[in-house]
Amino acid sequence: KAGVTQTPRYLIKTRGQQVTLSCSPISGHRSVSWYQQTPGQGLQFLFEYFSETQRNKGNFPGRFSGRQFSNSRSEMNVSTLELGDSALYLCASTRGGQGYNEQFFGPGTRLTVL
Amino acid sequence: KNEVEQSPQNLTAQEGEFITINCSYSVGISALHWLQQHPGGGIVSLFMLSSGKKKHGRLIATINIQEKHSSLHITASHPRDSAVYICAVRGETSGSRLTFGEGTQLTVNP
Numbered sequence: 001k002a003g004v005t006q007t008p009r010y011l012i013k014t015r016g017q018q019v020t021l022s023c024s025p026i027s028g029h030r031s032v033s034w035y036q037q038t039p040g041q042g043l044q045f046l047f048e049y050f051s052e053t054q055r056n057k058g059n060f061p062g063r064f065s066g067r068q069f070s071n072s073r074s075e076m077n078v079s080t081l082e083l084g085d086s087a088l089y090l091c092a093s094t095r096g097g098q099g100y101n102e103q104f105f106g107p108g109t110r111l112t113v114l
Numbered sequence: 115k116n117e118v119e120q121s122p123q124n125l126t127a128q129e130g131e132f133i134t135i136n137c138s139y140s141v142g143i144s145a146l147h148w149l150q151q152h153p154g155g156g157i158v159s160l161f162m163l164s165s166g167k168k169k170h171g172r173l174i175a176t177i178n179i180q181e182k183h184s185s186l187h188i189t190a191s192h193p194r195d196s197a198v199y200i201c202a203v204r205g206e207t208s209g210s211r212l213t214f215g216e217g218t219q220l221t222v223n224p
Contacts, residue, residue: 033210037155043200043214056211088155094210103147103210105157 002027004093004106012112018079021109025072025093031055032074033103034066037088046089049074050096078111086113117141120201120215127222133188135218137201140182147212148175148186149200157200160186191222 005024013019025032033056034046045058049068066076072093078085090108094101119138127133137146148160161168161175163184168175172191177184188195201215 031210033212035212042216043202043212045211045213048210050209056209058211090155090157092157092210096210101210102159102162103212104159105149108155108157110155 004091004104006089006091006106006109008109009107010110010112012114013081014114015081015083017081018077019081019111020075020077021089021091021111023074023076023091023093023106025074025091026104029093029095029104030072031094031096031101032068032072033092033094034074034076035090035092036060037090037108038084038086043090046076081113083113085111087111116215117213118201118203118215120218122218123216124219125221127191127220129192129222129224131191131222133191133195133220133222135186135199135201135220137184137186137215138182139184139201139203139213141203141213142206143179143182143203144206145204146177146184147202147204148184149202151198151200151217153197160199188220193222193224196221 031050033048037043048056052068063079068074088108092103092105150158163177172189174187198217200217202212
């Protein structure tokens with residue numbers, strides 16, 4: 001069974017631009033969560049999507065948004081990039097629904113904002 | 115005070131040593147995860163616990179819900195165990211949302 005995939009793996013942007021990152025969950029998984037990892041703040045939750053609906057949202061500004069498609073693939077978008085948005089962005093998928101589901105992480109997208 | 119606290123932040127051991135990493139949390143949880151992150155960023159889920167103890171190979175994870183504390187043990191440590199180990203909790207009503215500790219950098223020397 002293929003794991004969680006994220007594209008692109010590396011990205012360089014300049015301040016003010018916008019970026020879209022993609023995450024394909026494990027087949028059959030309906031929940032996708034996004035996390036940001038920086039040296040200063042560590043890992044922080046961005047948002048979670050389940051069956052195309054945002055189920056949970058972290059404390060990030062509105063410049064960070066996401067969506068999920070009917071095939072469970074998810075995208076996140078960051079508009080008006082700032083230097084502080086440079087980070088490793090990770091997504092994780094779970095089966096979702098009832099119960100305590102294990103999360104499976106993708107390899108991440110490393111975003112550098114110049 | 116962070117909701118999830120790990121100790122130690124850094125740990126250096128000799129190959130073969132028994133290693134313990136601790137995690138304390140201050141909120142009600144539905145589950146606790148132990149994660150491993152190697153250089154390059156990839157994260158692997160080691161354990162998901164809601165009670166008791168789990169064992170996988172040389173790794174053992176325990177949780178005490180009453181004391182809000184969990185430990186990760188590595189027996190007969192090996193240089194390939196060198197990584198960052200992260201404790202993360204899922205709140206009682208937070209869906210799949212995880213809150214993370216700061217991580218423990220483990221270095222095992224041959």
